[in-house]
Amino acid sequence: MVRIEEHKHLTENKPIEQAVLPARVVIPLLQHLGKTLDRVLVKPQDHVRRGECLATSDKGVFAPVHASISGTVSQIADFPHPVSGFCRAIEIEGDGKDEALDTMKPRTSDEVARLTAAELRAIVFESGIVGLGGATFPAHIKLAPAKPIEDFIVNGAECEPYLTADNRLLIEKSREIVDGIKLVARIIQPKNISIAIENNKPQAIRCMREAVKSLGWRVVVLKTAYPQGGEKQVIKSCLRREVPSGKLPFDIGVLVHNVGTVVAIAEAVYLRKPLYERVMTVSGACLENPKNLLVRLGTLVEDLLKQCGPMTREPKRIIMGGPMMGIAQFTPQTPVIKGTSGILALDEAEEKEQEESFCVRCGACVENCPIGLNPGLIALAIAKGRLDLAESYGIMDCIECGLCAYVCPGRRHIVQAIKAAKLKIRKQQNK
């Protein structure tokens, strides 16, 4: 792990703003880790209201999606998708009224108090909540662990450069975060609760300390280093324990949720509000006014960039997510989805692509890999077609944080090769 350029000053002190209501949204049927939704509940020309469930499925790993504005379903077709190129999606032409579903009425605290764990879990599921840190694993599944959970960690590390959405949530929504944590705690009954925040967010640390004062939870201040917010890292830094290779956190009795997810759970339960909007950072050197925006899902990237303009220069790359793990977009017409933590408009200077040279064995990748791998060696094995060797070097434990490629003076495409090789290995295993 290492401290890298942060670029967070661009937005870290900017309060969350509500983004302009989009005139049109595109809601992809895949916004979670799992399978594409196969039961579409609307058809073209249907009128929908905000909060209405648009598509779901019957079994498997998935989370339903909901309308983020009111209007008319104009078509169900393939649209650009931020992660997978193209994906089936529901397009809604807004009517500008932003009517909400009648059922979206807040629950009273009595009503909330009476909900059982199973009912809470059902609400999380129906609200379509996924891990908002970027992993987008359906939250209700994580809330039904096969083993008892001892430690619940709320992850507010936010180690990706530029991104400040979680920082703002910690500052502005500490009450909702506390509510959300209490709800999760009712479902999984953990012994200990920790809130992890990197020490480059002093205001967030103060706010959370204040909010949890009498509750007996720990606010754990972590050293600022990338990738401190990775699930495995945050567990190690908070608990001094490690997730064994090939296992999941719940195997050692740990559950980690991102702060955004916890807020979404609180809103789903208290406000009966499904996940149709989220906070994201829109930033980068090309934007005159970078911001933290509360954005309706399905809003197109170009609409959001306009709100943070004017452009100081033409962006050469648009990244969805952070610069270390985010995905470069081939068009500004992609919609934002549940996992979108930020949009970056970067120019060439920030983005110079350099030719790959040979490994000089400088050891920088080895020194910095948070998993203790030898990334340079793994990449060489992959280049030789020796996936078996790569496996014996521990490639499957790689968390794809990209730090190896970031530090490599030879600009070697290490993590890129590793990701492709992991896919290949998984395919072979499934055969």
Add this chain to the structure above:
Amino acid sequence: MADKLFVAHAPHMHKTESIAGIMWRVNLALIPSGLVALFIFGPAALWVMASGVLAAVGTEAFIQKARGQKVTVSDGSAFMTGLLVAYNLPAHCPIWVAAAGSIFAIAIAKQAFGGLGRNIFNPALAGRAFLVAAWPKYMTTFTKPFVYDAVTQATPLSLIKEGKASGMVDLGLSYWDLFIGNRGGSLGEVCILALLLGGVYLLCRGIITWHTPVSFIATVAVFMWAFGSPEGLFRGDALFQILSGGLVLGAVFMATDYVTSPVTKKGQVIFGICCGLLTGVIRRWGGYPEGVCYSILVMNAAAPLIDRFVQKRRYGVA
């Protein structure tokens, strides 16, 4: 905007350090020693350095051209090899000797293995070893400092080895003389002060870490203190051993060569200690007065082995 967007895989951000940047910084760090060599040995040193560098750069460019590869001499690594070859030579050796050393270093020790990153041995040291084998006479005739003429003077280490002197008093030298370079020796190794200046710069820029140089030098010091004196155990002159010969040049600039040393910090400490032990054994009991070059070369060959057995602990693996 849409048709001009650049799409590549993450990460979309890079540390600014490049291989060329690192190499040129090392060259920069070597400059003080070169300047001091001019001062100590006169213009002859300049010709040796120029010929070493030109031959190295020329050979690399020629081979890459001939193979139809991209010519990468601008990355500074051939320049560095040439300069280091020259630093390992007596200031008054014929300039063709420097050129021959550089040509061997680049053509055989580097390019024949596939170029930068694939060589097993430090090219400059391989070049030096070649010269010692091929033209031992030129390699062992050292000149007196501050005379600017080919008046020969043996190095302190060889005087001791040959039994012509047993310590600082016999040599008529002070530690200060050794520290600032007032002694016979290879042109780039004599001034410890200048070498340390470069070394500290590299440390501050994060290009090298303390692991290899410190473990190397400390091992030589302890070893020679313990076994260095024929008069018995623990009577050796550790400081003299550190300041003489090519130990500092080797430990700071050559044992730290990325390509030919281990990648982990732990591995580098082991590497440094082994280099130190070998140097000590050669200096004390071997056939040569100096052992830095050969110990590093031997350990270069062992570096892959060290990497194999000394790995970082993996997360989540018991």
